Amino acid sequence: MSLRRLVSLVEIVALVAALTFVLLLFVNEPDDGGGSARSTGAEIYSSNCATCHGATGKGSVGPRLADVVVGRYPDVADEIAVVTVGRLGMPAFSGRLSAEEIRQVVEYTRTDLGG
């Protein structure tokens, strides 16, 4: 196969791959659905925390929350304070989330994520 034909073939593959990924953006939703079925705390967590702490709270760039966060912060006010003003590499969320939203996402980490 000549290089020119290979390039043409790869370009077709690239076009198909691009169209597939665009299609998947709209049709591929997780089984648990999102939208109205999800609690506000879960939505806030997904939008603001999952990047670093992982979708299920098992940690990624940021530390693990699932199963450990209640042990680390027995007083819920301490965890709320960390989310509000930030700590080490974690940014402050006081300007991004309301006090009520911070409370909801903290509750979510302590209950649904298995605190």
Add this chain to the structure above:
Amino acid sequence: MTAPAIERRDSAVPRLLGVFLWGAAVSVALGVYAGSHTPTGEKPYSLFFSGTLQLKVWFTTAAFVLACLQVLLAMRLYGKLRRPATAPSWLGDAHRLSGTVAFVLSLPVAYHCLWSLGYQSTTTRVVVHSIVGCIFYGAFVAKVLSVRMEGLPGWTLPVVGGLVFASLVAIFLTSSVWYFTDRPAGLPLF
């Protein structure tokens, strides 16, 4: 200035505007999707890497290396580099191939960013990464159109190509380089 030259300039303006508008539309559409779609937070693939994050870091790095190669090949094609003294006949095809493969490598990375993470503004790095990621694909579409379309001013392709490369460099710096240098202890490199 002669009349044909003025005519050429007049006919180039709508084409140039079309290229710009298509590129801008793609960037804005991606930004709107990233901002409005509820992030799934899922990690759908890792191949032979330890996780999706590591896959994205290395795919981005590979795309960056290929983009550097593509720029060098373009510089030789347009005579900005003099080595090798005689340009091989396959130079143009190699230029196209390296760019196309870099684009393909970027797709699973962008898909995860858009679908799983969405637009984020937690830190300056993340804001810059989100915005430049959208600009990259708009610039890429503008570049492909510039290559295919005739009658555009001679500066169009280098400017749009430069924007594609610059945005990819910014993406690389705010993701892979950050991961290589600042990742928290315990996260695997691969």
